[in-house]
Amino acid sequence: MLRSRSIPTLIALALLGACADTRTPQAFDQRMAGFVGRPEAELVAGLGVPSRTYEADGRRLLQWDFLQPNPGPALYPSIGLGFGSFGFGRGGGSGVGVGTGLGFPVGGAAPPRGCSVIFETRDGTVQSFNRNGPGCVA
Incomplete structure (x- = not known):
């Protein structure tokens, strides 16, 4: 019997499994190996x-x-510079502020x-193959 605490854990695990990238170099190799021994045509x-x-x-x-889309979001550091001003009505004073920040944008398109x-x-028959690169997944 499932306890009420284990249900959210099971849901979280199911979601993580659904998001996992199941494409692997081994699957790619298996697909390409299907051409070995076949005619070049x-x-x-x-x-x-x-x-x-x-x-x-x-x-x-x-x-x-081949180019494969990158499954992950683009994560790269960026530096920002901001300018601003502030004031407090009726002669209370005013000033100018300058700030810097470090950001990590998430969600952009990765290369x-x-x-x-x-x-x-x-003699027109495929003998072997060789692959190279991180995008060799299927």
Whole structure:
């Protein structure tokens, strides 16, 4: 039987689980590994036109560059400078104030994460792949 204190805890855990980023490099690798052993035409049909191609020593390298949106908010320090004035009616005086502050804005768009994937093909068949970058998640 659940106690009344454990219900808010369960709700909080459920919300945290819902917010978790389930995309992983392992899932990306599994998706890309599905192209190994397949014809090059299926690779291009699945990923689109490659960004670059290289040919050397009887093998062909096809490169794709992807940008993934960053799941987190942009957090970066900023420095502000403010000016103000104040007064107290009927000759009570007046003055000018200057202040500085340090802020951490939350919620802006974080820069996207890049991913580069290179597939090696021989005789029109995908042999292997290699990935690089923090955006290689699926």
